[in-house]
Amino acid sequence: MKKSIPILLLLAVVITCVRCNNEPKKGEETSTGAKPKSNFIIPKDFPDPGIPGFRFPEDSNVINGWIDSMNNDKIAAHAWGVWTGLNTNSGEQAEGQDIRIFETWLTPDDMMQMIVYQENNGKALSMEEVKTHRGTLHRPHQFLHKEKQAARMLGITNIDSLDSTRITGFVKYDPTAAQFAVKNKLFDSAVLQGMLNAGNTEIPQFPNTGITIKPVFEIFQVDADTFKQWGGCYKLNVWPGTPSVPKAYGEGSWPGWVYVDPKNNGQGNGGVDTGQGKNPQNTYNVDNFIHFKLDQQTANELNASGQTRNAKAGDIAILVAMHVTTKETFRWTWQTYWWTPDADNPPAPSSKAVAAQRPKELTGAPRHYAMAPAYTYIYPNQPYTGGNNKGTSIYAFNPYLEASFTFGPIGKAALNDPAFVITNGKPVENNWGVRTNCMSCHAHANYAPSTVAQKNQPQYIGDTYIDLNAPIYKQTLKLDFAWSIQGNLITAENRNQFKR
Numbered sequence: 001m002k003k004s005i006p007i008l009l010l011l012a013v014v015i016t017c018v019r020c021n022n023e024p025k026k027g028e029e030t031s032t033g034a035k036p037k038s039n040f041i042i043p044k045d046f047p048d049p050g051i052p053g054f055r056f057p058e059d060s061n062v063i064n065g066w067i068d069s070m071n072n073d074k075i076a077a078h079a080w081g082v083w084t085g086l087n088t089n090s091g092e093q094a095e096g097q098d099i100r101i102f103e104t105w106l107t108p109d110d111m112m113q114m115i116v117y118q119e120n121n122g123k124a125l126s127m128e129e130v131k132t133h134r135g136t137l138h139r140p141h142q143f144l145h146k147e148k149q150a151a152r153m154l155g156i157t158n159i160d161s162l163d164s165t166r167i168t169g170f171v172k173y174d175p176t177a178a179q180f181a182v183k184n185k186l187f188d189s190a191v192l193q194g195m196l197n198a199g200n201t202e203i204p205q206f207p208n209t210g211i212t213i214k215p216v217f218e219i220f221q222v223d224a225d226t227f228k229q230w231g232g233c234y235k236l237n238v239w240p241g242t243p244s245v246p247k248a249y250g251e252g253s254w255p256g257w258v259y260v261d262p263k264n265n266g267q268g269n270g271g272v273d274t275g276q277g278k279n280p281q282n283t284y285n286v287d288n289f290i291h292f293k294l295d296q297q298t299a300n301e302l303n304a305s306g307q308t309r310n311a312k313a314g315d316i317a318i319l320v321a322m323h324v325t326t327k328e329t330f331r332w333t334w335q336t337y338w339w340t341p342d343a344d345n346p347p348a349p350s351s352k353a354v355a356a357q358r359p360k361e362l363t364g365a366p367r368h369y370a371m372a373p374a375y376t377y378i379y380p381n382q383p384y385t386g387g388n389n390k391g392t393s394i395y396a397f398n399p400y401l402e403a404s405f406t407f408g409p410i411g412k413a414a415l416n417d418p419a420f421v422i423t424n425g426k427p428v429e430n431n432w433g434v435r436t437n438c439m440s441c442h443a444h445a446n447y448a449p450s451t452v453a454q455k456n457q458p459q460y461i462g463d464t465y466i467d468l469n470a471p472i473y474k475q476t477l478k479l480d481f482a483w484s485i486q487g488n489l490i491t492a493e494n495r496n497q498f499k500r
Helices: 004-022 060-068 072-086 108-121 141-154 162-166 175-183 189-197 225-229 296-305 438-443 452-456
Strands: 089-094 097-100 211-220 234-237 257-261 283-285 291-293 316-326 333-339 369-373 420-423 426-429
Touching: 060 072, 072 211, 072 316, 072 333, 072 369, 097 291, 108 175, 211 234, 234 316, 316 438, 333 438
Parallel strands: 257 283
Antiparallel strands: 089 097, 211 316, 234 257, 291 316, 316 333, 333 369, 420 426
């Protein structure tokens, strides 16, 4: 019997190995014809970040109570809870790198593939069969929006801000918002036109669990001359704060910058280079940033799009900014985040008071970001319809995304519609990016066909009260505050691009 034990163990090992060898290898199909999940990134739902008092989704009556009472501490605390959840480790990986919850979510490209697949095949494509990498990086739509408008209406091109060329990113929907968008085919222009033809004034409302985000990055190429020029570091312009006199204030105009060290030898702790030169105090570690290394697919896509030249796998994308909105209220909640050297004392439109609401559960690189919330247009709060623009402006913009904006019929990354708020009996003009509010601008999100009437449809706007039944919406379909739908439509011309 003693000699039989090793034989039995050997037999067990052989049987186990046979079973292991019969498991589908990466890239092979299972017996059902489906590819194994190991090939894909599985989109993950928003988690419980374990913050005492934080709930998601929070009851809309609770949030509206904070807004009505102007309880900015509660609003800021909730926005930080959302940020903490987004940055929780998902348990998924991309090219061997751990990824955060938000990185698993679907982009419009993913969702358009799912919609076209269902229309072509009569059956749904699961989210698990779509996500193979974080997503294709694009120049943000707001940098192209004005250019497209001017080209269509006036035949003018090449008016986009040069500041925007540094920025690339993607829009992402959480699994519940993505499933809703795919089920209702909200990215299909023919479906939207059908709603408009049927007399609808708006698309169906997203579920209260819905979250949409816009993470944007700057890429530093480790072989670039500029990278070598700064001692193997990336030079990043950093936001100094809102100018006292409003103006277009794009990234290239900011007076200070920091250096990002991929070898993590930096000692930066609030320091900024304003002309004195690179030193340990203004050099930060790449680990102070949410970041990832490009895979070859992403590098190839960037090169093909013209956003970069000679991008390679291993180049680093650092998150400089992110817009986040949640459907916890009818008009959504709005919060925007950007990297800042001194996160304990961030410049406007954030503040030390906002930073003080960060929970202890928020740690590491995500704690190095500033935040500005906008849960309504102006104070005092106004109703969905029939309100007025008398009160105090609420400014919440992202320096890397809106600071260069101005108002005008033609201009660099301009706001299209004029905006103002009556404060203490006097009009305050809000016609610059540094006087915008996420909710005001997104309230104008709409679809209209390419007709003469489209010239008069709602466009980008600064901070002001928006009546959701205003005459400006005539002949348009309101998109539940989602400009990302208007900017990513399946059309007869591009449908084949999304075939699988």
